[in-house]
Amino acid sequence: MATRQKTKLVPIPSKSLVPERDVDKRPILECINLGISFGGLKAVEGFDLTIGRTEIAGLIGPNGAGKTTVFNLLTKVYQPTMGTVLLDGMDTHDMTTAQVNRNGIARTFQNIRLFQNLTVEENVKVAMDAHMKYNMWSGIFRMPGYWKEEKIAHERALELLSIFHMEDLANAQAGSLPYGAQRRLEIVRALATNPSLLLLDEPAAGMNPSETAELMENIRKIRDTFQIAILLIEHDMNLVMNICEGIAVLNFGRIIAKGTPDDIQANPAVIEAYLGKKKEA
Amino acid sequence: MTFLNFLISGISLGSIYAIIALGYTMVYGIAKMLNFAHGDVIMVGAYICFYAVSRFSLPPLAGVVLAMLVCTVLGMLVERLAYKPLRAAPSLAVLITAIGVSYFLQNTALLLWSSNPKVFPSVVGNGKIEMFGGQLTISHVTIVTIAACVIIMLALTWFTGNTRMGKAMRACSEDKGAAQLMGINVNATISMTFAIGSGLAAIAGVLLCSAYPTLVPTTGSMPGIKAFTAAVFGGIGSIPGALLGGLLLGVIEIFAKAYISTQLSDAVVFAVLIVVLLVKPAGLLGKQIHEKV
C-alpha cells in the first residue's frame, strides 16, 4: 500500500490554500465564484478553488453534487453563467474547449471517451496535433516535414505509453482494450497534449485494489515527472486521502469544506454530507 | 385577391405535404430511420385508387378505403421483411435498404402499370366555389384536402395522447429499451406506426393526384423528398411540427412559383429549409438534444 505523504497547505494572498512549495509561484488555476445554472437550477454556485502549480488536488462529494459539472465548466464544455476561471492568470471566459486545452488544461472523462476505431498509438498521437506543424499538403505529398514530425510523434507516443507499460498495445484498437487499460489510455492521451493542469474524472472507477494502488503511484509519478498540477474526482477515499494534498468537498453544487486530507476527515459537515445527519440521542 | 388565391393553393399543397410528413415524422420518431420508401407508398396508394375507380368503377370513397387498406398492409409488410431484421444494424444500412425498397416499389409499379402517365380522376369531382364575383376560386379538392389534413391532425393528436397504443408509441420513441421493460410490445408498436403512416400516405396519394392529376411510377419521389424536408423543417419527430412544416413548405413553394420563378421554386424551398435549420438546428418545433458529458 502506498505510504501517505503529508503536505502543509499555506495561504496565498487571495486567502486560498496551496502547498507550501508552490507558494511563490502563480497558481495554475484560480476559480472565483464560479457557477452555472441550467434554467433556474443552480448546478454549481460560488465555487472558489485555487490549485498550486504542482499540487495534486481532489474534488469529492456525493453523487450529483456537481463535480463533473465543475470539470465541464473548467474545460468550457459548459459556459459558466457566473464567476471567473483564471488559468495561469488568463481569464478563460472567451475560450473554447479546444483553446482551453491548448492553454494548458487536459482532462479525462467519467464515461470513457476514447477514439474507439483508432489504434492506441493514434489516440496518443492525435492529442499532439496542437504541437505539430506540417500542413495538409506536406501530409498528402509526404514532404520531409511529415516524416520528421511523425517520427517524433511516434517516439513520444511510445514514451508516454510506457508510463503505464502500454507500449506493447500501441497497435491495438483502442475500443478493444479492457476497461482499465482504456482509462489509462485516456490519461496518456490527456498528457500528450502537454498540459499544465490535468483533470481526472474518476480515474480509479472500475479498478480493483491492486490496479488502484498502481494508479496512485502513477498519478504521483506523472506529477513528479511532468511537474504539473492534477485535480481529480474520485469516490475511492483511500486513493483521495493518500495522494491529494488539498481537497475540496462539493455538496449540492456548493463547496462545503476545503483543506488537507486530515482537515476533511475531521470535518463534521463532510461527515454529514456523506452519512447524513447524526440522530440526536 | 390573387395573393389569397395563391395562399389557398399553398395551404392545400401544404396540407398534402403535411399528411405525408406525418408518416415520415412518426416513423422517424419511433424507428429513428429515414424511410425513403414512404414517397413510393403514396404512388402505390394513388394507383390502387385509380384502378379501383376507373377500371372497377368503385365509388371514389371505396377506392380511397381500398387504397388505404392496401398501403397499410404494404407498409407493415415492408417493415416486417426489410426493416425489422435491421433493427440493430447501423442507420446507414437501414437507409440504403429503404432506398432499395423505394426502387423496388417504383420498378414493380413500372412493370405492373407501365410508365404511361395515367390521368387521375379527382375523387371529389372538379367542382369549385367562386367568391367575390369569380375573383376567388376554391376547388372542392382544395377544401377536401385541407379538411382531411385538419381531421387527420386532430385524430392523431387524440390518438397519441389518449389511447394505449398512442401512449406506447410515444414511450417507444423516447426510449425503446425502457418501453420494453415496462411491458410495451415494441415490435407491435413499430409495426402499428408503419401501418398508420402508410395508411396516411394512401390518402395523401389520392389527394395529391386529385390536385395534380398525372400519375406515373415516380409520382411519389419528389413529393416524398419535399415532405421529408417539411418534416425536418418542422422538427422531425414532432407531429405538430410536421403540420407546420408541411403548410409552410406548401405556401413557400406556391409563392416562389408565383412571385419568383417557376423553375427556381424548388431551389427557393430548399434554401428556406437551410436558413431555418441554421437558426433552429433541430427544426421549428424540434427539441435540441444535448449530449451528456
Place this chain on the structure above:
Amino acid sequence: MKLKLNKTTRKNFATYGVVILAYVLLQVMKGSLSSSLKGMLVPICAYVVMAISLNLTVGILGELSLGHAGFMSVGAFTGVTAAIALQNVIPAAPLRLAVGLAVGAAFAGIAGFLIGIPVLRLNGDYLAIVTLAFGEIIKSIFNNLYVGIDKNGMQFSLLSDKTNLAEGGKLIIEGPMGIGGIQKISTFTAGFILVMITLIIVFNLVNSRAGRAIMAIRDNHIAAESIGLHVTHYKMMAFVTSAALAGAAGTLFAMNYSTIMANKFDFNTSILVLVFVVLGGQGNMLGSIVAAAALTVLPEMLRTFADYRMLVYAIVLILVMLTTNNATLRSWFSRFSLKNREKEAA
C-alpha cells in the same frame, strides 16, 4: 524511419495493386471487350472516384451526405466549360482535359467550402437533409444557367438566355439543355490516373495528422475538442477535399459524353454513390472501388432481364443489406474473409 508495414499500409498498397492490375488487365483485353463495356470504362472510373471521395465524408469524417452529385455537377459544368473555352488555347487534348479536371476540382472545392460553412454546423440527419437540399439547389441553378463566351469574355444569365453574345460568340451552357457538342476527350487512361491520384490523396490524408484528427472527431467530437483539435477546421478539410475530388470525377464523367445535363446529377445519383460506399464498407476504399465498378456494370449485365433489371437491382440491394447485417451470417463470413484478406495483402 524504418519502413514498417502496418496493417493499414499493407491494405493501402493492396488497393493500389488491385487498381493497377485491373487497369493493365483491361488494357490487355481491350480488343475482346464488348463495345458497351468499353464505353463504360470512363464512367466506372468517374464513379470510383465519386465513391472514394464520398467515403472520405461518410466513412472517415462520419457525416452522411445526400448531395454528393451536386459537387459532381459543379465539376462537370465548370470543367467542361473551361475545356470548351480553352479549346483554341490548348490544342493538346490530354492537357486540356487535365486543366478541365483541375478547374472542375477547384470550383467543386469552392462550392464545398461555401456549403460546408452552414452544413458542418449541423449534425446527423439534419446535416444529411441540408446536403440533399444543396444538391437540389445546385441542380436547379444549372438547369437555369446560361453561359456564353465571345470576344468580350464570359457572359452569364439566369432563367433565360440573355447573354447577347457578340458575333462569333458561342453559348456553352444552355439552361435545361445543358452543354452540347462536347469533345469526348476523357480516356480510360486519364480515368485510371485520376483514380490513382484520388487514392494517393485520400490515403495520405487519412494517414497524416489531419486524417487522425478527422477520424478522432468522427469517433468522439467532445473528446476531440478536449485535446485541442479545431473541429470545424478539420471537418472542413475533409469536406472540401471530398467535394474537390467529386468535382474532378464530374469533369471526367462529362467529358466522356457529347452532351451533359444538370438532371443527370440528381438525388438518385447521390444515392447511387452512397450505395457504393455502404456496400463497399465505410472507410474501406478498396470496397468502394469494387462496389462502384461492380454496380456500374451490374445493370449492363442484367440486360438479359430487360425490364426486370432495375427490379433485380433493387432486390439485390435489399438482400445484400439484409445478409451483410445479419449477425449470424456476418460472423460466418468473417471467418473466411479475414484470413483471405491477410493472404491477399501479404
